[in-house]
Amino acid sequence: MPVPKAELHLHIEGTLEPELAFALAERNGVPLPCADTAALREAYRFSDLQSFLDLYYGLMAVLRTADDFTELADAYLARAAEQGVRHAEIFFDPQAHIARGVPMGVVVEGLGAALDRAEERHGVSTRLIMCFLRDEPAASAMATLEAAKPYLGRITGVGLDSAEVGHPPVTFREVYEEAARLGLRRVAHAGEEGPPEYVREALDVLGVERVDHGLRCLEDPSLVERLVRERVPLTLCPLSNVRLRAVDVLEAHPLRTMLDAGLVATVNSDDPAYFGGYAGDNFDAVRAALGLGPEELRTLARNSFLASFLEDDEGRRERYLAEVEAYEFGAAGA
Numbered sequence: 001m002p003v004p005k006a007e008l009h010l011h012i013e014g015t016l017e018p019e020l021a022f023a024l025a026e027r028n029g030v031p032l033p034c035a036d037t038a039a040l041r042e043a044y045r046f047s048d049l050q051s052f053l054d055l056y057y058g059l060m061a062v063l064r065t066a067d068d069f070t071e072l073a074d075a076y077l078a079r080a081a082e083q084g085v086r087h088a089e090i091f092f093d094p095q096a097h098i099a100r101g102v103p104m105g106v107v108v109e110g111l112g113a114a115l116d117r118a119e120e121r122h123g124v125s126t127r128l129i130m131c132f133l134r135d136e137p138a139a140s141a142m143a144t145l146e147a148a149k150p151y152l153g154r155i156t157g158v159g160l161d162s163a164e165v166g167h168p169p170v171t172f173r174e175v176y177e178e179a180a181r182l183g184l185r186r187v188a189h190a191g192e193e194g195p196p197e198y199v200r201e202a203l204d205v206l207g208v209e210r211v212d213h214g215l216r217c218l219e220d221p222s223l224v225e226r227l228v229r230e231r232v233p234l235t236l237c238p239l240s241n242v243r244l245r246a247v248d249v250l251e252a253h254p255l256r257t258m259l260d261a262g263l264v265a266t267v268n269s270d271d272p273a274y275f276g277g278y279a280g281d282n283f284d285a286v287r288a289a290l291g292l293g294p295e296e297l298r299t300l301a302r303n304s305f306l307a308s309f310l311e312d313d314e315g316r317r318e319r320y321l322a323e324v325e326a327y328e329f330g331a332a333g334a
């Protein structure tokens with residue numbers, strides 16, 4: 001069994017495998033741009049960010065009903081559990097669905113039905129994090145937060161995703177202030193493609209407790225020093241970074257540098273159906289490419305639980321951390 005871990009950076013829409021896409025397309029009468037699953041799997045080998053985003057948003061059209069979202073989340077949880085994920089904090093993008101006529105309630109109730117039985121079926125505890133699309137106006141994000149108010153019992157926090165450059169965190173100051181007022185936890189993508197200043201802004205203006213990606217913090221030593229001092233976790237996604245060309249090859253990934261600097265780094269899958277692997281696959285890939293040893297892998301697993309939003313269930317966090325400390329690393333399979 002792989003090392004127990006929490007997954008903290010996972011877009012549920014990015015877990016749509018070709019087989020499920022075809023099944024849902026048929027059920028809902030939605031045409032797909034490819035003839036069969038083999039052709040679709042081939043299309044998943046996109047070459048750049050724009051071709052990824054075109055495919056990603058195009059395929060969302062197959063998600064229509066609450067049951068579709070339940071199936072999507074259940075399939076992810078089954079795969080994640082196989083790879084040692086014991087706790088998952090799952091992102092979803094309501095604006096991408098509302099824009100296609102699928103209301104907030106359908107999305108949240110559908111995902112929620114899968115999350116409600118995740119522990120029993122897969123042994124995975126869960127939280128839900130609602131992300132705003134940063135390339136849409138702040139007013140749209142605010143309207144989305146408003147639409148989520150009847151469902152806040154199911155939503156732990158808010159995040160910020162999609163195309164980063166040219167869309168600085170400060171644009172969403174009021175939305176995050178309102179989210180804080182509603183008692184929601186706050187995270188944001190920053191420093192994936194955007195500059196270190198976006199990471200500072202996410203911390204200072206949006207009040208985020210965790211930075212998604214944060215890779216480019218390394219360009220600013222004083223920012224690194226602050227992230228270390230304040231123990232701000234970074235949710236890294238190594239295979240995603242290679243596919244979207246944030247790093248050239250996995251061997252050049254700065255994960256080890258970040259661990260050595262004392263950053264609270266975690267390893268996650270981002271959009272696993274599209275980027276070549278789930279959480280355990282990402283652990284295995286960095287282990288092989290960077291030559292990480294058992295204690296570095298244990299640190300990554302420990303960090304994932306320390307960085308998770310389990311403040312309302314500290315006993316559970318303690319149990320997970322004890323599992324990490326007791327884990328014996330074998331020759332393969334992290």
Ligand SMILES: [Zn+2]
Pocket residue numbers: 009011161189212270
């Ligand atoms: Zn992401």
